[in-house]
Amino acid sequence: MYRILQKRSLATGIHMYEISAPEIAAKALPGQFIILRVDEWGERIPLTIFDFDRKSGSIKIIFQEVGFTTKRLACLKQGDFITDIAGPLGMPSHIKKYGRVIAIGGGVGAAPIFPIVRALKEAGNEVISIIGAKSAETLILQDVMNNVSDRLIICTDDGSVGEKGFVTEVLQKQLTGEKPDLVMAIGPLPMMQAVSELTASYAVKTLVSLNPIMVDGTGMCGACRVKIGEETKFACVEGPEFDGHLVDWETLIRRSTMYAKEQELILGEKVRSGGGCGCHS
Amino acid sequence: MSFITAKHPMPEQDPRERIKNFKEVALGYDQETAVAEANRCLQCKGAPCQKGCPVGVEIPAFIKLIKEGDFIAAGNKIKERNNLPAVCGRVCPQENQCEKQCVLGKKGEPVGIGRLERFAADYGAAFDRTAQHLSRQVTGKKVAVIGSGPAGLTAAGDLAKLGYRVTVFEALHVPGGVLAYGIPEFRLPKDIVKREVDYLKSLGVEIKTNMIIGKTFTIDELFTDGFQAIFVATGAGLPYFMNIPGENLNGVFSANEFLTRTNLMKAYRFPEYHTPVHIGAKVAVIGAGNVAMDSARTALRLGAQKVTVVYRRSEKEMPARLEEIKHAQEEGVEFLFLTSPVKLIGDKEGWVKNMQCIRYELGEPDASGRRKPVAVPGSEFNVEVDTVIMAIGQGPNPLITQTTDGLMSNARGNIIVDERGQTTRSGVFAGGDIVTGAATVILAMGAGKQAAISIDQYLRDK
Numbered sequence: 001m002y003r004i005l006q007k008r009s010l011a012t013g014i015h016m017y018e019i020s021a022p023e024i025a026a027k028a029l030p031g032q033f034i035i036l037r038v039d040e041w042g043e044r045i046p047l048t049i050f051d052f053d054r055k056s057g058s059i060k061i062i063f064q065e066v067g068f069t070t071k072r073l074a075c076l077k078q079g080d081f082i083t084d085i086a087g088p089l090g091m092p093s094h095i096k097k098y099g100r101v102i103a104i105g106g107g108v109g110a111a112p113i114f115p116i117v118r119a120l121k122e123a124g125n126e127v128i129s130i131i132g133a134k135s136a137e138t139l140i141l142q143d144v145m146n147n148v149s150d151r152l153i154i155c156t157d158d159g160s161v162g163e164k165g166f167v168t169e170v171l172q173k174q175l176t177g178e179k180p181d182l183v184m185a186i187g188p189l190p191m192m193q194a195v196s197e198l199t200a201s202y203a204v205k206t207l208v209s210l211n212p213i214m215v216d217g218t219g220m221c222g223a224c225r226v227k228i229g230e231e232t233k234f235a236c237v238e239g240p241e242f243d244g245h246l247v248d249w250e251t252l253i254r255r256s257t258m259y260a261k262e263q264e265l266i267l268g269e270k271v272r273s274g275g276g277c278g279c280h281s
Numbered sequence: 282m283s284f285i286t287a288k289h290p291m292p293e294q295d296p297r298e299r300i301k302n303f304k305e306v307a308l309g310y311d312q313e314t315a316v317a318e319a320n321r322c323l324q325c326k327g328a329p330c331q332k333g334c335p336v337g338v339e340i341p342a343f344i345k346l347i348k349e350g351d352f353i354a355a356g357n358k359i360k361e362r363n364n365l366p367a368v369c370g371r372v373c374p375q376e377n378q379c380e381k382q383c384v385l386g387k388k389g390e391p392v393g394i395g396r397l398e399r400f401a402a403d404y405g406a407a408f409d410r411t412a413q414h415l416s417r418q419v420t421g422k423k424v425a426v427i428g429s430g431p432a433g434l435t436a437a438g439d440l441a442k443l444g445y446r447v448t449v450f451e452a453l454h455v456p457g458g459v460l461a462y463g464i465p466e467f468r469l470p471k472d473i474v475k476r477e478v479d480y481l482k483s484l485g486v487e488i489k490t491n492m493i494i495g496k497t498f499t500i501d502e503l504f505t506d507g508f509q510a511i512f513v514a515t516g517a518g519l520p521y522f523m524n525i526p527g528e529n530l531n532g533v534f535s536a537n538e539f540l541t542r543t544n545l546m547k548a549y550r551f552p553e554y555h556t557p558v559h560i561g562a563k564v565a566v567i568g569a570g571n572v573a574m575d576s577a578r579t580a581l582r583l584g585a586q587k588v589t590v591v592y593r594r595s596e597k598e599m600p601a602r603l604e605e606i607k608h609a610q611e612e613g614v615e616f617l618f619l620t621s622p623v624k625l626i627g628d629k630e631g632w633v634k635n636m637q638c639i640r641y642e643l644g645e646p647d648a649s650g651r652r653k654p655v656a657v658p659g660s661e662f663n664v665e666v667d668t669v670i671m672a673i674g675q676g677p678n679p680l681i682t683q684t685t686d687g688l689m690s691n692a693r694g695n696i697i698v699d700e701r702g703q704t705t706r707s708g709v710f711a712g713g714d715i716v717t718g719a720a721t722v723i724l725a726m727g728a729g730k731q732a733a734i735s736i737d738q739y740l741r742d743k
Contacts, residue, residue, distance in 0.1 A: 023497050037454055043546060043556035044454075069555060084454040086491040215546070215556075218452050218493055219678055220518035221538035227529055232522065237680070251529050254631035258531045262557035 001081040002036075005058055010140040011133075013065040014108055015074055016050065022057030024049070024087045030115035031093025031209065031241055034061065035217040037084040038072050045069050046214045046236070048112035049088060059087075062111035062140070068266045089217045090240050094207065095119045099181035102174055103149070104167050104195060105131045106187020110141045112209055113186045118148040120184070126150050128174065132167035132187075136160040168194045175202045182207065185244065189253050196244030206244035210235045212252060213259070226252050286389025289318045291396055296611040300581045303466040303549055306608060307371070310393075312352070315400040319347040322392045325384055330394060333382035335727030336369075336435070338362045340379060340394055347397055356405030359398055364438035365431065365477045365726065367406065368460060370399025371469050373723045374602050406476055420444045422740055425508040427494045427681065430458020431722045432713025433514035434481055435729030436736070441484040443737050448508070450492040455545060458516055459722070462545035463537070465575050467582070468605075471544070495680035500688070500709060509743070510708050510736045513696060514729065517675045517714035523567070527625030528671075532561060532633040536568070536576045536672035543579050561667030562586040565636055567622060568672035569599040574606060576670045577614045585668070588614050593621040593641045593654040619643070619654065623661065625669060636664045675719050685709070693718065701735040702728065710736055 006018040024034060033048045051060040065071050076082065093116045101120050105113035110131045121127050129149035133139035135158045146152045154162025155170050163170055167187070174180065175198070183206040185195040192208040199206040212224040212235050219237035226235050227248035233239065292308040293299075299306050310318065322344040330340045338359055346355035359366045375381075375395040383391030424440050426433045429451040437447045455461045457474045482488065492498065494515075503511055520535035522528055539558065542548040546556035560583040566576045569592035577588045590609070592599060595618045599606060610616075619641040626635040640660035643652035677694040689697045689705040695718055696711040698704050704711050712728030714720055 023492070027497060041554050043554075072555075084491050086452065086454070086493060086497075088496060089493070215538060215541055216453065218518075219680070220520070221541055222520050222522065222535040223538045225522075225529060232524070232529065248529075251631070255529065255531060258559060259557045262551065262559070266552040266555060266557070 001083060002085045004076055004078055004080050004082065007076070007078045010062065011138045013074075014062065014138065014140055015065075016060060016062045017076075018058050018060045019082065019085065020057060021059050021085055021087075024085065025052045025054050025057045025059050028052040028059060028088040029092035030095065030119040031112075032088035032090050033112075033217070033240065034059070034085050034087035035089060035214065036061075036073075036082055036086075038069060038076070039083050042072070042083065043069055044084075044215055044217070046089070046211070046217055048209070049115070050111045051115060062108065064108040067263050071267075086217065090236060091238065093119065093209075093241055095123050097124045098205075099125065100178065101125045101127045101182045101184060102171065102180045103127055103129045104171060104183065104185040104187065104191075105129070105141075105145070106167050106185070106191040107133055107138065108140070109185075109187030109191070110145060113184065114141060114144060114148070116184060116186075117145065121148050121150075128153065128180075130155065130167050130170050130174075132156065132170070132191075134158065166194070167191065168198055171195060171198060175199070175204065180204055183244075184208075189249065189256060192244060193247075193249040193253070196247065196249070200245050207241050208244040208247065209240045210242060210247065210252065211240065212256060285321055286385075288321075288390045288393040288396070289314050291393070296608075296613070299467065300578075300612050303582055305470050306467050309403060310396055310400045312350075312404075315347055315352075315397060316350065318393050318397060319344045321385065322348070323384065329382040329384065330379045330392070333379040334362075335378065335723050336363050336730050338366075338379075338398070343401060344392070344394075344397060347401060352401055352404040353409045355401040356409065359401055360405075362730075363398075363726070364435050364481060366398050366402035367473050368431070368469060368477055369723055369726070370395050370397075370402055371473075372460075372464060374721060376603060378723065406473075419446075420740070421446065422510075423448065423508045424736060424740075425450060425503045425511045426514060427500075427511065428452075428458060428514040428516055428713075428715075429456035429478075429488060430514060430516050430713065430725060431460060432516070432725035432729040432732070433458070433512065434478065435726040436512045436514065436712070436732045437486045437729075438481045438484055439730055439733030440736060441481070441486045443733065445737075445740070447486045449486060449488045450494050450498070451488060451490045452493040453545065454490050456488050456490060459518075462541045463572065463575070465540065465544055465579050466549075467578065468575065493680070495684040500681065500685040500706075504708070510710065510740055512702075512729075512732050512736060513681055513704070513709060513711040513715060514713045514725070514732075515678055515681060515715045516725075517677050517719040519676045519678045520671065521674045521676060522671055523622070523673060525622060525624055527627060527633065530625055530627040530633040531631050532559065532667055533625060533669045534671065536566075536572045536670050537675065539576055539670050540572070540579065543583070549579075549583060558583065559668070560585050563666050564588045564668040564670065565622075565664065565666045566590050566670045566672055568592065568674070569594070569601055569616075570672065570674070571601045571605055572675075573670075573672035574601045574609050574614075576672050578609055578612055580668070580670065581612055581614065589617050589664070590614055591617045591620050591622065591636075591638065591664075593619065594651065595619055595643060598651050617664075621654070621656075622669075626663075633666060633669055636666045636669060637661055638664055675714075677715050677718075701738075702732040703735060703739070708739065710739075
C-alpha cells in the first residue's frame with residue numbers, strides 16, 4: 001500500500017499526488033514511469049514520474065481525469081492509500097549535451113517533460129520550452145518550467161494566455177530561426193505526430209515519449225507494442241522514448257482507441273465494485 | 282486377483298453449462314471415490330510412480346493413507362515433498378510423469394495419482410486445523426527468491442523449512458506467476474493458488490509484490506542488502522509474435538496479454554472489475570500448446586461464437602495435454618491443422634477482419650524429432666476472424682541478465698546453470714523456465730526443489 005502524502009489540484013481535472021514509495025524514489029530517473037492499481041478491483045495504468053525525492057522517499061505524479069480509472073484516482077484524498085505501485089519502469093530519457101534543445105509539453109504532457117527539461121539543463125543544454133494548453137484554466141506547471149528553462153513560451157488554443165495557437169505553430173517559428181540540435185515532445189498522440197512531421201521537414205532530431213495501452217509494464221504481454229521503423233518494439237521496456245520520425249503514428253493512434261467502447265460503458269455503468277466515490281456524480 | 286482396469290471417473294461440469302462460466306471444470310473426487318481409487322493401487326515395491334515425479338512425492342505411502350481413511354495424514358505426506366499439491370494435482374501432465382510409470386497402466390488405466398493428490402490437498406485445506414509444527418533450526422541467513430511462480434514458490438517453501446529467512450520478490454501485484462496470470466480459473470481456481478501461497482507464508486516466507494528486479498533493485502543490491510544467496514526464477518514471460526504483416530491490428534493479442542487481462546485482472550467480470558478485454562465473434566488462436574487451449578477455452582467463455590485453433594502441424598504433434606484438448610473439443614473449439622497465417626488483414630477502422638493462411642504438409646523429422654512442416658506453394662486461403670490470439674510460445678525476459686554482471690545466458694537468453702542450478706555468478710542460482718525455456722509447472726517445481734538443496738549446501742560450505 002502506498003500512502004498519498006499530499007494532494008494538490010493544478011487545474012480543472014488535473015491533480016498532483018506526492019506518494020510515499022521509497023524503493024521507487026531511490027531509483028527513478030527522468031523519463032521513467034510507474035504502473036498503479038487504485039484498489040483491488042482496479043486496472044493497471046501507466047503514469048510518468050513527475051518528480052522524485054530520494055531523501056524523503058517520495059515520488060510525485062500528475063494526472064488528468066480522462067476516464068474511469070483516473071476519475072477514481074482523483075477521488076482519493078491526502079492520507080489515503082493506493083493499493084499497488086510498480087516501478088520505476090521503462091528506459092530513462094536519453095540525457096546528454098545536445099546543444100540547443102526545444103522541449104514541448106502539450107496539455108498534461110508538461111508534467112512528464114519537466115524532469116527531462118531539468119536534466120537536459122543540468123547536462124549543459126540551452127533549453128527553450130514550449131508548453132501549450134486548451135486555455136488558461138488547463139495550463140499547468142508554468143512556474144516550475146520557467147525555473148528550469150532558458151526560455152519558456154506559453155501558448156493556448158484560445159489565446160487566453162500566451163500566444164494563441166497550437167504548440168506546432170510556436171515550434172514552426174523557432175525552427176525557421178537558429179536550428180535546434182534536438183526537439184523533445186510529450187503530449188497527446190496527434191500533437192507528437194504533428195511535431196514529428198514538422199521537424200522531419202527541417203531534419204531536426206526529435207524524441208517523443210509514447211503512451212500506448214499497457215497492462216503489466218514489464219514486457220510480458222506486448223499490449224504496448226509500437227512499430228518503430230521496420231521493427232515492433234514494446235514501449236514499456238524498450239521505450240517509452242523513441243525517435244519521432246520512425247514511429248508508425250497511424251497504427252499507434254488506432255491501437256489507443258481499442259477499448260473506447262468499454263471505457264464508455266464502465267463510465268456509465270452502475271454495476272461495478274469499489275463503490276462510487278461521491279465526488280463525481 | 283482382479284482389478285478395475287479404468288480410473289474412477291471424476292465428475293465434471295457439463296460442457297454446455299461450463300462454457301457459460303469460469304468455475305472449475307473438473308469437480309474432484311468425493312471421499313468414497315477417493316478411497317475406491319486408492320484401493321486400485323498395488324503398493325509396488327520400488328514405487329516406479331515415485332520415480333516419475335519430478336519432486337519425488339512418496340506416492341504409494343500417501344495413497345495407502347487415503348485407503349486407510351486418514352486423509353489429513355495423506356495430505357501431509359505429500360507436503361513433505363511438494364509445497365503446492367492442490368496445484369500439481371490439477372495441472373501436472375501426469376500422463377507423462379507419475380502415471381506413465383504406474384504398472385496398472387500396462388493393462389488398463391494407471392491409478393489416478395493426480396486426482397488423489399488433489400483430493401488429499403483439498404481435504405487438508407478444508408479440514409486440517411493443526412498448525413504447522415516445524416522442528417527447524419533457524420539459521421538466520423537470508424535468501425532472496427526472484428519470481429513467485431512454481432519454481433520460486435517451491436524453492437522458497439523448501440528453504441523456509443530448512444530454516445532460512447526467505448524473501449520472494451514478485452513484479453506483479455499478485456504472487457503465483459503463471460498460476461495467477463496464465464492458467465485460467467476454470468482449470469485452477471485462484472483461491473486455491475492463494476491458499477497455497479498462504480501456506481508458504483505460514484512457513485515464514487515473506488512475499489514482496491510490485492518489485493521488479495533489474496529495475497526496483499538489482500541482484501548486486503540484494504547482496505549488499507544482506508541476502509547471501511539468490512534464486513532467479515523469473516520464467517519465460519516474453520511473448521513471441523510471428524512478425525507477419527498486420528500483427529499490430531486492433532483485435533490481435535499475445536496469449537499472455539489475453540490471459541493476463543482475463544485471469545489476473547479478472548476482465549471476465551468487467552465492469553465489476555475495471556480491466557476490459559476485447560473478444561470478437563470469430564476467434565483464431567495460433568498454436569496448439571496448453572497456452573493455446575487455455576486461450577481458446579477462455580475466448581468461448583467470454584462469449585465468442587466460433588473459436589478455431591490454427592496449428593501448422595497435425596493433430597498428433599499438438600503439444601497440449603490430452604485432457605485439455607479433449608475438454609476444448611467437448612466445449613466446441615474447432616481445429617484447423619497443417620495451417621498457418623501468413624498475413625492479417627484489417628478493415629477501414631484498423632480491426633483485424635481476415636487472416637490469410639497457407640497449407641502445410643509434414644516433411645522429414647527435425648532436430649526435435651517432430652516432422653517439419655513445409656508450406657504448400659499456392660495453397661493460400663482466407664479465414665474470416667475478428668480476434669487473433671498468438672500462442673506460439675514465450676521466451677525469457679532479459680531484465681535480470683541485462684542488469685547483472687557475470688550472469689551468463691545462452692543465445693536464446695536462457696540463464697546458463699550447472700547440474701546443481703548454480704549460475705556463472707557465485708551465490709546466484711536459477712531454475713524453471715528461465716533456464717529451460719517454457720516447460721511445465723512440475724518441472725519448474727523440480728528445479729525449485731533442486732535449487733533449495735543446492736543453496737542449502739552452498740550456504741553450509743560458505
